Amino acid sequence: MSSQEKEAIQNELQVGRSLAARLAKKYGTVRDENLTKYLLFVSRSIATRSSRNELNLQVGVLATDEVNAFACPGGYIMVTRGLLLELQDESELAFVLAHEISHVAYQHSGQFQSGTGFVSFVSALFAGGGSVVNSAVRQSTGELEAQLLEKGRQRNFELDADRAGMVLISGLGYNPLSGTAYLRRLASMTGNQTFIKTHPPISDRITTMELFAVEQGLTTSQANVYQQRYTEYKTLLRNKPN
Amino acid sequence: MKLNPIRILCVAIMLLVATAVGADRTMYIQSPSARLLNAPKMDASGPAIARGTAITQTGEEGLFFRVRTDSGTGYVPRLYASAFPPSQKVNFGTGIDKDTAVKARARASNYSQTVAARGISESQTLRTRSGLQDFDFDSIDWIEHVQISQAEMSAFTSGGIPK
Numbered sequence: 001m002s003s004q005e006k007e008a009i010q011n012e013l014q015v016g017r018s019l020a021a022r023l024a025k026k027y028g029t030v031r032d033e034n035l036t037k038y039l040l041f042v043s044r045s046i047a048t049r050s051s052r053n054e055l056n057l058q059v060g061v062l063a064t065d066e067v068n069a070f071a072c073p074g075g076y077i078m079v080t081r082g083l084l085l086e087l088q089d090e091s092e093l094a095f096v097l098a099h100e101i102s103h104v105a106y107q108h109s110g111q112f113q114s115g116t117g118f119v120s121f122v123s124a125l126f127a128g129g130g131s132v133v134n135s136a137v138r139q140s141t142g143e144l145e146a147q148l149l150e151k152g153r154q155r156n157f158e159l160d161a162d163r164a165g166m167v168l169i170s171g172l173g174y175n176p177l178s179g180t181a182y183l184r185r186l187a188s189m190t191g192n193q194t195f196i197k198t199h200p201p202i203s204d205r206i207t208t209m210e211l212f213a214v215e216q217g218l219t220t221s222q223a224n225v226y227q228q229r230y231t232e233y234k235t236l237l238r239n240k241p242n
Numbered sequence: 243m244k245l246n247p248i249r250i251l252c253v254a255i256m257l258l259v260a261t262a263v264g265a266d267r268t269m270y271i272q273s274p275s276a277r278l279l280n281a282p283k284m285d286a287s288g289p290a291i292a293r294g295t296a297i298t299q300t301g302e303e304g305l306f307f308r309v310r311t312d313s314g315t316g317y318v319p320r321l322y323a324s325a326f327p328p329s330q331k332v333n334f335g336t337g338i339d340k341d342t343a344v345k346a347r348a349r350a351s352n353y354s355q356t357v358a359a360r361g362i363s364e365s366q367t368l369r370t371r372s373g374l375q376d377f378d379f380d381s382i383d384w385i386e387h388v389q390i391s392q393a394e395m396s397a398f399t400s401g402g403i404p405k
Contacts, residue, residue, distance in 0.1 A: 001330050013334040017382055024378035031381070036388045041398040044390070049273035051324040054332050060385040074334070076382070105321055163305060164321050167284060171275045217285025 001054070009054065009074070012112035016074030018141045019148075020060060023070060023078050028063035030081055032240060035061065038233050042090065043077060043097045046168050050105045057101070061237075067186060068195045070148050071100035073109045084237055086189075087182060090226035094172065095179035098165035106164065108157045109144055152198030162205055163212045175223035177213055180206045269307070269323040271295045276323075278316040282306035288316055294328050334386075 039059040047057045055075035062070075065082040072078065077100045087093050103109070147153060162179060170176035186192065187202040199205070212218070274293045279286040282303045291297070291311065297318065301308035306317040 001326055001332070005326075006332055009332045010334070013332070017334055017379075018377060020385075021377035021379045021382045024381040025376060029378070029381040029384075031384055033388055036385065037390055037394075040388065040390050041395060044395065045399055048328075049275070050321050051272055053272045053324055053328050054326045054330050056331050056333050058382075058385050060381065076385075102321065160305070167305070167319055167321060170284070171273060216283055 008112045013055075013074035015112070015137055015140045015144070016072040016076045016109075018137050019072040019144050020058075020076035020078055022141055022145055023062060023072070023148075024060065027080070030061040030063050030237070030240065032061070032236065035233055035237055039079070039093075039097075042094055043101065045172060046094060046098050047075070047101050049168060049171055050101055052101075052105045055104065057104075059097075066194060067189065067192050069096050069100050071103035071109075072144070073104065073107075073112065075101075075104050077101065077104075081237060085234060086185070087230070087234075088227070089178070090230040091169070091174040091178035091223065092182045092225075093230060094169045094174045095165050095182065098168040099161045099179070101168065102161040102164035103153070103157065106157070106160060108153055108161070109147075148198065149194055150198070155200045158200050159205065159208050162209050166209060166212060166218060167216075170218045170223075173224045175220050175225060176218040177209065177220055178223075178225065180209050266298045266300050266310075267325070269297050269299050269309070269325060270327045271297060271318070271322060272324050272328055273319075273322040276318055278309070278311060278314065279306070279318065280316055282308075282317045284319070286317070289313060291318070297323065299323070 036059065039061070040057070043057050043059050047053070047055070052075065057075040057077065059077045059079065061084065062078050062080045064080050065085075066080050067082045067086050069077065069079040069083055077097065079096065079100075083096065084093070087096065152158070165179065166176040169178070183202045183206055186195070213220075271291050271293055276291045276293070277288040278291050279288045282305075295311065298310040299307045300310055300315075302320070303317065305320055307320050307323055309316060309318055309323075
């Protein structure tokens with residue numbers, strides 16, 4: 001990997017980290033080491049099979065009952081407590097994480113370049129793990145935050161991430177259509193305005209995924225859902241005080 | 243017909259750019275379940291390709307790359323290939339080459355001296371100017387400090403959760 005390529009990745013990490021920090025400030029976070037480790041197990045087993053294997057994926061839990069998940073550049077994935085309590089099994093969790101990982105893999109937040117110079121490296125050198133947000137990072141973070149919470153990504157990006165997520169999880173033995181079950185339940189819920197306005201219609205997504213599974217021969221037989229172990233962690237989260 | 247040299251030059255440049263854009267590139271297989279598919283479909287058949295194998299991407303079809311390998315041509319899912327070999331990880335604040343880091347430290351030192359001369363602490367200045375009250379980096383630091391070992395990951399993928 002060339003130094004220019006590493007620098008471009010550092011720029012991506014800086015923006016992604018700042019966006020994740022912005023979401024953490026907005027919603028608060030759930031700090032439970034066992035739960036976070038479990039999310040890392042599932043997400044990294046997916047990510048190690050993906051094209052952005054040079055990133056060390058991080059997963060955080062946002063302390064909100066909204067049902068949603070966010071992919072920040074550089075592999076910072078933020079899922080909400082509401083989402084984790086809504087999911088029924090590990091296969092559904094794997095789909096959601098794989099969908100977000102696919103956004104990172106396909107660089108749907110844009111491609112980052114090297115050559116932003118001085119302040120990028122200064123921020124990495126100060127104590128506190130780079131808690132510096134220069135104006136360029138702040139602007140990028142603001143634009144991406146608006147995309148995540150208000151405008152949404154391009155429709156084809158969301159559908160691509162659904163299909164890519166199915167490919168990733170089927171390779172691990174999960175049910176490739178587990179996302180459709182989760183989306184069907186989401187369609188009948190209220191109070192998820194952020195999710196609704198930032199994603200294509202749920203019916204379109206389900207149709208696209210079902211067609212893709214048939215076209216690609218993605219089988220659901222002998223798929224694992226690991227319901228029991230997911231339920232253990234869901235109970236842990238449900239019992240955790242706010 | 244008289245040939246316009248400027249038009250010829252423009253066409254030549256366009257051809258060069260088109261060639262560069264369409265140039266083959268080396269990629270590396272990331273997924274342990276990758277196969278060299280004989281069609282751009284997940285259920286197509288084909289031999290397994292080992293993780294870390296270098297392949298040449300010659301085109302794209304939807305979610306698949308057209309590729310060339312030592313054992314022939316075919317397709318792999320775009321998600322299964324990367325421009326980098328599997329082992330190289332880049333974490334935030336690392337992976338910067340020595341010369342760049344030295345120059346950055348020299349600049350940081352100059353900045354610190356300037357700030358100190360004005361009687362303001364570095365972190366105070368940066369926090370005030372950058373509006374850090376809008377960000378929760380403490381939580382991100384906490385997230386990044388949660389680690390899992392390779393042994394724990396192996397236990398997980400074989401169906402158990404490490405205690």
